[in-house]
Amino acid sequence: MRKLQNVLVTGGAGFIGANFIHYLLAQPQFSGRVINLDALTYAGNLDNLVQIDRRYGAGATPAPANTTGGATPNTDRSGAAPARYVFERADIRDFTAVTDVFKRYEVDTVVHFAAESHVDRSIVGPRAFIETNVNGTFNLLEAARAAWAHRDDVLFHHVSTDEVFGSLGAEGAFSEETPYDPKSPYSASKASSDHLVRAHGHTFGLPFTISNCSNNYGPYQFPEKMVPLMILNALERKDLPVYGDGRNVRDWLYVEDHSAAIWTVLQRGATGETYLVGGENEWENIRLVRAICEKVAAALGEPPQRYTQLIRFVKDRPGHDQRYAVNCGKIKRELGWHQRHEFSSGLDSTIAWYRDNPEWVQRVRSGAYKDWIEANYAGR
Numbered sequence: 001m002r003k004l005q006n007v008l009v010t011g012g013a014g015f016i017g018a019n020f021i022h023y024l025l026a027q028p029q030f031s032g033r034v035i036n037l038d039a040l041t042y043a044g045n046l047d048n049l050v051q052i053d054r055r056y057g058a059g060a061t062p063a064p065a066n067t068t069g070g071a072t073p074n075t076d077r078s079g080a081a082p083a084r085y086v087f088e089r090a091d092i093r094d095f096t097a098v099t100d101v102f103k104r105y106e107v108d109t110v111v112h113f114a115a116e117s118h119v120d121r122s123i124v125g126p127r128a129f130i131e132t133n134v135n136g137t138f139n140l141l142e143a144a145r146a147a148w149a150h151r152d153d154v155l156f157h158h159v160s161t162d163e164v165f166g167s168l169g170a171e172g173a174f175s176e177e178t179p180y181d182p183k184s185p186y187s188a189s190k191a192s193s194d195h196l197v198r199a200h201g202h203t204f205g206l207p208f209t210i211s212n213c214s215n216n217y218g219p220y221q222f223p224e225k226m227v228p229l230m231i232l233n234a235l236e237r238k239d240l241p242v243y244g245d246g247r248n249v250r251d252w253l254y255v256e257d258h259s260a261a262i263w264t265v266l267q268r269g270a271t272g273e274t275y276l277v278g279g280e281n282e283w284e285n286i287r288l289v290r291a292i293c294e295k296v297a298a299a300l301g302e303p304p305q306r307y308t309q310l311i312r313f314v315k316d317r318p319g320h321d322q323r324y325a326v327n328c329g330k331i332k333r334e335l336g337w338h339q340r341h342e343f344s345s346g347l348d349s350t351i352a353w354y355r356d357n358p359e360w361v362q363r364v365r366s367g368a369y370k371d372w373i374e375a376n377y378a379g380r
């Protein structure tokens with residue numbers, strides 16, 4: 001069992017990274033420190049970590065006047081007890097900044113989430129995906145290599161996606177042996193990053209693990225992705241845009257189960273190994289959108305047709321992968337991980353979360369939060 005002390009989480013202000021920080025700091029076996037390194041792109045939001053900062057940060061400072069219940073940037077608050085959670089605003093492409101973080105916090109573990117993550121954006125503007133996912137990951141690997149030149153009690157865990165394996169037909173599932181065949185700029189950039197991690201392991205002896213996970217859903221997901229988009233549009237009685245014929249299939253996993261899988265790999269995963277993670281929970285998009293409509297209707301005590309009538313079949317995504325499915329036998333067999341959340345209750349609690357957090361939704365949509373960050377971090 002590995003003992004983790006100073007865990008550098010990149011992209012910790014995003015959807016899965018923030019959920020992972022909540023999960024990690026709640027583990028009784030974890031007594032170390034989390035350093036959240038995030039550039040705060042449109043997808044990064046410190047609101048996701050307000051309670052974490054209050055509970056584990058070095059001390060609260062008042063929220064800025066132009067925000068409601070806003071997060072407090074965790075700068076160096078000297079004199080206070082050492083914080084178990086610190087935030088560092090930095091870009092993974094910035095070698096000097098990343099190296100400085102490795103040194104200052106004596107990082108022994110990296111959990112690398114930071115990425116451009118939305119396929120549709122990678123079609124509109126692929127360059128950012130190459131810059132962050134490929135160059136940024138390379139930069140982070142180089143910083144880890146330099147910082148860890150004389151250490152072997154360290155681990156670089158790379159968080160990746162099942163999309164690197166391409167698209168399936170009606171049968172079968174991806175496994176650790178499936179050849180890479182990425183089809184979108186997003187998945188190609190993630191595939192590149194996976195290869196770079198393995199190359200650093202093979203060539204330079206960098207201790208690493210990789211997990212490739214299927215589609216996540218749950219709280220704090222930016223409402224451009226399918227599940228929160230459909231939930232919020234339904235709640236607001238807006239159109240529900242289903243791409244193509246809606247017959248594409250995704251495998252869905254509750255984000256906390258993904259966090260648990262990563263935590264399991266960090267503790268017990270064999271160095272140099274890859275683990276596939278999934279929900280074993282395949283849904284055609286159109287079926288899932290209908291299920292969301294039914295659940296929203298039930299939650300509001302209204303007839304489902306009120307919501308299903310909002311469904312619109314729209315122009316398909318170019319190069320739309322048909323089907324993803326994951327065989328996660330290896331992580332189950334070898335490390336004893338399994339999914340805990342049932343899909344129906346996971347969706348119910350996700351819908352409840354979006355209903356209960358209109359302020360969060362309003363802030364990520366309006367960009368006010370981003371303006372606040374720019375004003376507060378200008379020049380850093």
Ligand code: NAD
Pocket residue numbers: 010011012013014015016017037038039040041042043044045090091092093112113114115116117118132136159160161162190212213214215216217222
């Ligand atoms: P997200 O878009 O919600 O969050 C990404 C985070 O990375 C944001 O906080 C953003 O500010 C930060 N970031 C982006 N560029 C950066 C840079 N250059 N430097 C520093 N920080 C930067 O993404 P997510 O959905 O939470 O995904 C996290 C990771 O998990 C990604 O690597 C993604 O490929 C992988 N993944 C996601 C899913 C999914 O269903 N969302 C499934 C499998 C794997």
Ligand code: TYD
Pocket residue numbers: 118119120215224225226227229241242243248249250285317
């Ligand atoms: P998404 O959440 O973007 O994840 P990914 O593309 O990484 O799987 O999309 C999930 C599925 O839903 C995918 O098949 C595309 C489809 N989709 C829609 O039909 N409408 C939408 O508005 C969105 C965002 C996605």
